[in-house]
Amino acid sequence: MASNDDIATVYVCITCRRADDPDVEPRPGALLADATVRAAHGSGVAVRRVRCLANCTRGPSAAVRANGSWSYIFGGLDLAAASALIDGAKLLAGAADGIMPWRGRPEPLKRSLIARVPPLGFADHPGQDSLDPEAKELE
């Protein structure tokens, strides 16, 4: 379980494989989970293994969340994304508005966003859109 001391949590799908990959064990998602656990060492970020984030056509997949933040789901990840997930989780943990900033966001997390979900207690269309890299379209 995540402890209250964790600054953020990364959920890695261990059932994920790329659509064109053969179905062999260990799955790419499980290998990504192992690499992410190693990358998290000493970071304060918890890593949880999950079975299926339902992003099966665009895996390997992981989700990142901090207390009170939006949740971000990324797809098409490779092993090099492990450290990016931890760096992104730390970035999100330090964001007062709960939004992962574009500046400083690891490159693998700029091109692999699948979707995001607002935090509990989210109010309708907040005013901080100018600082929200994923909500620029209506600016």
Next chain:
Amino acid sequence: MASNDDIATVYVCITCRRADDPDVEPRPGALLADATVRAAHGSGVAVRRVRCLANCTRGPSAAVRANGSWSYIFGGLDLAAASALIDGAKLLAGAADGIMPWRGRPEPLKRSLIARVPPLGFADHPGQDSLDPEAKELE
């Protein structure tokens, strides 16, 4: 804001349009939000309008969450999905394991799942997979 009396929350992206739609107002996502608010009347389900769930290539989009449940993100929704989102939210609110069951799930929510995120406090790969319609692959 959602109140503590709400049994579940549906987040509807008001910036969403289909990739091949012209950029006209009101956007399909905003119309879906309006329809979902109407469908929610008297249901106990809160509806929140959000700007961008970052599922832009597969909109219109909405997310569904209940207390302690997984969060589900759906895409490619049309106006007929409004009542399905409310029915799905009620189904999720009644699921003791926090997982939206397949049986009884509205048809529009069976074919439009984009991804899902576990609840806070989620432990590694839980044992309830046999009841988890999105985690069947390893059975």
